[in-house]
Amino acid sequence: MKAEIEVLHPGLFSSIQDFGRRGFQKYGVPFSGAMDRLALKTANLILRNKADAAVLEITQMGPKLKFPAPTKIAISGAYLSPKLNDAEIENNEVIKVESGDVLSFGRPVKGSRAYLAIAGGFQTEKILESRSWYEGITEFQKLEKGHRLPYSAVSGEEKETYASVKFDPSYLETSEIKVFPGPEFDRLPQELKTKLQKTNFSISKNNNRMAVQLGEKLENQLEPIITGPVLPGTVQLTPGGNLIILMRDCQTTGGYPRVLQLSEHSLNILVQKKTGEEVHFKSGS
Amino acid sequence: MAEFPKISTMGERAILVQFEPVIDESLLEKLLFYKNKLEEFYDEVKVEVTNTYNSLLISYLFAIEDVYGEVSALKRLFDEAKIIKLSNRQIFHLPVCYDEEFGWDLEEISSQKKLSKIQIIELHTAPVYTVYFIGFLPGFLYLGGLDKKLQISRKKEPRLKIEKGAVGIGENQTGIYPKSSPGGWQILGNCPVNFFDKNSDPPCEISPGDKVKFYSVSKVEFEEISQQVSDGKFQLKKENYEG
Numbered sequence: 001m002k003a004e005i006e007v008l009h010p011g012l013f014s015s016i017q018d019f020g021r022r023g024f025q026k027y028g029v030p031f032s033g034a035m036d037r038l039a040l041k042t043a044n045l046i047l048r049n050k051a052d053a054a055v056l057e058i059t060q061m062g063p064k065l066k067f068p069a070p071t072k073i074a075i076s077g078a079y080l081s082p083k084l085n086d087a088e089i090e091n092n093e094v095i096k097v098e099s100g101d102v103l104s105f106g107r108p109v110k111g112s113r114a115y116l117a118i119a120g121g122f123q124t125e126k127i128l129e130s131r132s133w134y135e136g137i138t139e140f141q142k143l144e145k146g147h148r149l150p151y152s153a154v155s156g157e158e159k160e161t162y163a164s165v166k167f168d169p170s171y172l173e174t175s176e177i178k179v180f181p182g183p184e185f186d187r188l189p190q191e192l193k194t195k196l197q198k199t200n201f202s203i204s205k206n207n208n209r210m211a212v213q214l215g216e217k218l219e220n221q222l223e224p225i226i227t228g229p230v231l232p233g234t235v236q237l238t239p240g241g242n243l244i245i246l247m248r249d250c251q252t253t254g255g256y257p258r259v260l261q262l263s264e265h266s267l268n269i270l271v272q273k274k275t276g277e278e279v280h281f282k283s284g285s
Numbered sequence: 286m287a288e289f290p291k292i293s294t295m296g297e298r299a300i301l302v303q304f305e306p307v308i309d310e311s312l313l314e315k316l317l318f319y320k321n322k323l324e325e326f327y328d329e330v331k332v333e334v335t336n337t338y339n340s341l342l343i344s345y346l347f348a349i350e351d352v353y354g355e356v357s358a359l360k361r362l363f364d365e366a367k368i369i370k371l372s373n374r375q376i377f378h379l380p381v382c383y384d385e386e387f388g389w390d391l392e393e394i395s396s397q398k399k400l401s402k403i404q405i406i407e408l409h410t411a412p413v414y415t416v417y418f419i420g421f422l423p424g425f426l427y428l429g430g431l432d433k434k435l436q437i438s439r440k441k442e443p444r445l446k447i448e449k450g451a452v453g454i455g456e457n458q459t460g461i462y463p464k465s466s467p468g469g470w471q472i473l474g475n476c477p478v479n480f481f482d483k484n485s486d487p488p489c490e491i492s493p494g495d496k497v498k499f500y501s502v503s504k505v506e507f508e509e510i511s512q513q514v515s516d517g518k519f520q521l522k523k524e525n526y527e528g
Contacts, residue, residue, distance in 0.1 A: 027419050228337045
């Protein structure tokens with residue numbers, strides 16, 4: 001049976017995400033997809049969903065959602081004090097939801113982005129092989145009051161066959177970001193290479209699904225490059241000396257020198273940081 | 286050992302192949318030839334290959350397990366020197382209205398470059414531009430071949446909003462904003478055509494290696510074409526291109 005969650009309050013910034021779009025970079029379409037893929041997978045696996053089923057990515061201040069029909073949900077990633085009706089609920093557990101239940105969130109305690117998975121995945125529109133919201137591709141970009149999120153209702157009768165999924169939340173608190181040299185790394189003077197290794201960088205307020213700018217500037221003498229490919233996790237050095245780490249919704253090409261490339265797991269770590277928190281780079285091998 | 290192509294990993298899931306940093310049509314032909322070969326080579330595996338002016342990016346669905354093996358295989362592929370010229374190229378004729386309503390920076394270009402508006406339009410519509418790749422925004426064509434007399438620096442402060450269809454120039458490039466967006470190029474007109482349709486397969490009709498030529502239309506013709514585009518009745522003028 002089809003049902004639709006009613007958005008009573010949208011929260012700060014939430015969007016439907018899955019693994020994102022592949023195969024459309026050549027048309028200039030960003031990858032998009034969940035910022036923290038580990039949490040996306042975990043939330044889905046707990047419910048025995050496909051690993052890439054669409055979830056709701058919730059940033060810091062969560063929404064208030066009303067479920068018109070029974071289902072099961074699981075939340076992973078950041079701990080944003082979730083409550084079902086008046087009862088506190090845990091992350092990384094199967095939560096049974098009944099008709100009329102209301103899910104809400106409170107204080108962000110640990111991490112920045114939580115992932116709400118629902119049995120069978122959210123059934124919002126699929127465009128260019130993905131349900132990930134992105135401006136100009138999907139109808140919506142961020143959750144608004146009154147939105148309805150379709151899902152398939154499941155009765156609570158069937159056997160409990162949910163997997164016990166091991167989830168180690170320690171990555172929410174680490175500040176070590178593993179990086180590889182980017183295509184223009186070798187052009188950096190030794191002094192800057194050392195600085196990249198030794199500096200504790202803070203997350204500036206310019207951080208969103210497209211990019212995270214770091215708060216500390218470097219003295220930069222590198223010339224812009226002829227426009228070339230960039231990826232989520234590419235660290236660009238602007239002419240003004242800013243370091244910009246590209247995120248899942250980033251453009252497909254760019255003209256700033258690409259000095260570092262984050263490891264896949266480091267992206268999960270970074271996107272759980274709030275404005276002002278610090279990270280440092282550690283070279284991977 | 287030759288300096289190019291330079292093959293390196295870009296993180297755990299991508300390999301970047303860089304050629305000499307130039308904007309050059311024979312390099313584009315070489316890149317597109319290799320891109321086709323790569324797409325055949327990887328047939329069954331979920332791998333995506335994209336090109337820019339001088340790079341190929343091969344991005345994998347999962348982390349690359351055997352980097353050494355992968356890079357050696359690529360090297361062998363790039364050793365093939367026989368480049369087959371591109372076939373199936375098309376030239377698209379794109380209408381542009383250079384009316385002052387859309388040509389926000391015509392005055393500035395005119396005074397900086399000491400050209401009349403008519404000369405600017407002639408210089409912009411004369412060349413056959415080459416589509417190098419699509420990037421920046423869905424459907425944004427990177428075009429090469431702008432007349433040197435029109436090369437102009439970007440605006441000091443980028444505009445917060447440039448209209449969909451705006452035709453701009455910046456340094457040695459010209460292009461069309463496929464949707465409204467912030468941007469720093471000097472704007473000289475508007476092209477009422479859609480360059481990206483998420484419901485079409487493929488979503489962009491124009492591909493790297495294709496050619497583009499602009500033609501000037503009046504405000505009245507612009508309105509007519511806009512209407513046809515929104516009714517889904519507009520047919521892009523295109524022919525086969527024999528380079």
